[in-house]
Amino acid sequence: MKKDNDKPKGKNRKNNEILKTIVLFILLIACIVGAGTIYYLNNGKDKAEEKELAYTELITSINEGKIEKIEMTTGSNSVKVTLAGEGEEKEREKTLLVPSTQAFMELIQEKVDKDGIKLELNQKPVNPLLKVADSLFSLLPTILLVVLMLMIIKMQGLGGDSGKIYGGEDGRKPEVRFEDIAGLDEEKGELIEIVDFLKKPQAYLDMGAKIPRGILLYGKPGTGKTLIAKAIAGEAGVPFISMSGSEFIEMFAGLGASRVRKLFEKAKKISPCIIFIDEIDAIGSRRTSNSGSETENNQTLNQLLVEMDGFETNETIIVLAATNRPEMLDKALLRPGRFDRQITIPAPDLNGREAILKLHSQNKKFASDVDFKSIAGDTAGFTGAELANVLNESAIIATRNKHDAITNSDIENAVKKITVGLEKTNRVISDKDKRLTAYHEAGHAVVSKFLPTQTDVKEVSIIPRGLAGGYTMYKTNEDKFYVSKTELLEKMVALMGGRAAEKIALNEISTGASNDIEVATGIAKDMLTVYGMDDKLGPISLKVDDPYQLQIFGEKVIDEVGNQIQVLIDTAYRTAQEILSANMNILDAVAMTLLEKEKITSEEFEKFFE
Ligand code: ATP
Numbered sequence: 001m002k003k004d005n006d007k008p009k010g011k012n013r014k015n016n017e018i019l020k021t022i023v024l025f026i027l028l029i030a031c032i033v034g035a036g037t038i039y040y041l042n043n044g045k046d047k048a049e050e051k052e053l054a055y056t057e058l059i060t061s062i063n064e065g066k067i068e069k070i071e072m073t074t075g076s077n078s079v080k081v082t083l084a085g086e087g088e089e090k091e092r093e094k095t096l097l098v099p100s101t102q103a104f105m106e107l108i109q110e111k112v113d114k115d116g117i118k119l120e121l122n123q124k125p126v127n128p129l130l131k132v133a134d135s136l137f138s139l140l141p142t143i144l145l146v147v148l149m150l151m152i153i154k155m156q157g158l159g160g161d162s163g164k165i166y167g168g169e170d171g172r173k174p175e176v177r178f179e180d181i182a183g184l185d186e187e188k189g190e191l192i193e194i195v196d197f198l199k200k201p202q203a204y205l206d207m208g209a210k211i212p213r214g215i216l217l218y219g220k221p222g223t224g225k226t227l228i229a230k231a232i233a234g235e236a237g238v239p240f241i242s243m244s245g246s247e248f249i250e251m252f253a254g255l256g257a258s259r260v261r262k263l264f265e266k267a268k269k270i271s272p273c274i275i276f277i278d279e280i281d282a283i284g285s286r287r288t289s290n291s292g293s294e295t296e297n298n299q300t301l302n303q304l305l306v307e308m309d310g311f312e313t314n315e316t317i318i319v320l321a322a323t324n325r326p327e328m329l330d331k332a333l334l335r336p337g338r339f340d341r342q343i344t345i346p347a348p349d350l351n352g353r354e355a356i357l358k359l360h361s362q363n364k365k366f367a368s369d370v371d372f373k374s375i376a377g378d379t380a381g382f383t384g385a386e387l388a389n390v391l392n393e394s395a396i397i398a399t400r401n402k403h404d405a406i407t408n409s410d411i412e413n414a415v416k417k418i419t420v421g422l423e424k425t426n427r428v429i430s431d432k433d434k435r436l437t438a439y440h441e442a443g444h445a446v447v448s449k450f451l452p453t454q455t456d457v458k459e460v461s462i463i464p465r466g467l468a469g470g471y472t473m474y475k476t477n478e479d480k481f482y483v484s485k486t487e488l489l490e491k492m493v494a495l496m497g498g499r500a501a502e503k504i505a506l507n508e509i510s511t512g513a514s515n516d517i518e519v520a521t522g523i524a525k526d527m528l529t530v531y532g533m534d535d536k537l538g539p540i541s542l543k544v545d546d547p548y549q550l551q552i553f554g555e556k557v558i559d560e561v562g563n564q565i566q567v568l569i570d571t572a573y574r575t576a577q578e579i580l581s582a583n584m585n586i587l588d589a590v591a592m593t594l595l596e597k598e599k600i601t602s603e604e605f606e607k608f609f610e
Helices: 010-051 055-062 101-117 128-138 140-156 183-198 200-205 225-236 255-270 293-309 350-360 374-380 384-400 408-419 431-449 487-508 511-529 548-581 586-599 602-608
Strands: 067-073 078-083 093-097 118-121 164-166 216-218 242-246 273-278 318-325 341-345 459-463 469-472 599-601
Touching: 010 200, 055 067, 055 350, 067 101, 078 341, 101 118, 118 599, 183 200, 183 225, 183 318, 183 341, 200 548, 216 225, 225 242, 225 273, 225 318, 242 255, 255 273, 255 293, 255 318, 374 431, 374 511, 384 408, 431 459, 431 469, 431 487, 431 511, 431 548, 431 586, 459 586, 459 602, 487 511, 487 586, 511 548, 548 586, 586 599
Parallel strands: 067 118, 216 318, 216 341, 242 273, 273 318
Antiparallel strands: 067 078, 078 093, 164 242, 459 469, 459 599
16 A cells, blocks of 8 residues: 655645744844944944043033044044144044934034134045944844744745645646545545546536535544545546645734635646645634634635635636534535535444555565454454554564564554553552452453443453553444444443442442543433433433533523433442442452453453353
8 A cells, every 4th residue: 555655744844944944044143243243343343442531521621621623423423532732643532422423513512612622523434334234233123023023924834835736736646546545435436426527527517517616524533534635636637735724724814814815826727636625624613703813714714715616617626625523614614616515434344444454454564363354343443544553553563572474463462552552561560559450450341241232351451551550351343333322321330340349349449440430421421411312301412512502401401411410320330339249259250360360361251251
């Protein structure tokens, strides 16, 4: 399988740009400091060597008739004063610094006239280099401010980065094809006509067909939305411009909208082509009437709507957008002529997972015991990206274990590493904690054995993995579309099995059950507020965007939800305790074996029930 080699190196490019700007900034500072140094060396150094004179001293000297000459130079704030007396003129010279020559002249004019002091105003030719350095130095704060602004704008991307093009200007098209996407056959079937249209638009136009403008791909991250968009472009042999919704989010008002405009201008130049906007919810979420960044977002979204409406019929541009939060999108985006086609990209089913595993196994070495079907069975709910990651991790594990090829156990380890975390065999655990963990995990396993809807135990371990002190893994041998109420209730009982075992066997409860409690409470809450599974409340949905909307249900309903959540959890906890009390001998035996062996396989576990 070709990996996504042509994925934009957007981040690197942005980093390079920032680096370039910083270098430019440093160079500019160096220039300014250089100019300042020249200025100081030519101007300041002389001054430092001369003897300075204070203004009050000058007035006293004038009054006492001790001044022979006052020399001023236009454009300079230093005044040369020659004291009266004998000896070399240079010896008698002093310097006085004044804020402005003009003002100083006016101030002392009267005194000078009276005392007959020689007053000279020179038009000293200024070294042009010095002049530039001087003005550059005085402009320093302004220049710094402008450069800083430019840097921020550049980081924000005003530089006009309006989408990464794959193909088009340089003729390169995405190399991804439909055959690089495993599973998703129906979705591919739906999109094949888009490919055909991009290949020969005229045939469709001649027939009077209206071409879809926008296609929205809904799905969890990693389900292959980007891959599909690229494959459409690859199959049709057209360029692909990709941009992420978050790249339109700008600090300065109007910039997001201008980037949308630029993106479409670029697309029109290289049409026929595909525009792919990932994470469209970043700009396409429902418009609000608020101010600030919201208004900026609204402007960006409005511009996107305008651009999509403004396509000419002969412009063969298809906009594909991806999101995993469809409920967030502004309704206007989904109107006819815009994203009027929506395709859900689901997480792969059993066959899909096997196909993805096989596809991603192509350039790896596997031992003969590897069974992709069974791995697919153990990875229900995994996305394509996660499955690709499993195989990559298993290759790393196999290399570390110095295996000749990737074995089935390397893959199983990779799955556990991804789901529960890395095994921490070296962590020192006290005997008390080990005992607590052993009973906790044995509790989960034993309780679930007595729950008909729960799947069989695959492995129980008290070796810490990730953040967990131990774990009970269950087999996943079925892809389910719907989950029944009984199943949810029993799942809560299995989750409570850990806490119940701690209480019954050790008369103690610990923090180890926190995650189980969180998950169980979540299930109870969803049963009542999302799935409408409560007998008293009935089939109502309390899913609201804003907590204020809950007010329409009245306090009685809200209180009932709170009460029923408690009832569900209490019942689950009690049921778990009852199951364990009736099977104490099995609970003890499983816990003892865990303390001894640290890990129990599914076969070993089943033996306790024979
Ligand atoms: P996101 O929402 O995070 O952008 P996505 O849905 O766009 O994710 P992709 O970037 O297309 O996901 O998929 C990530 C990677 O997962 C792909 O590059 C590919 O390696 C793998 N992958 C996902 N689905 C499939 C599939 N059906 N067949 C083969 N590989 C897949």
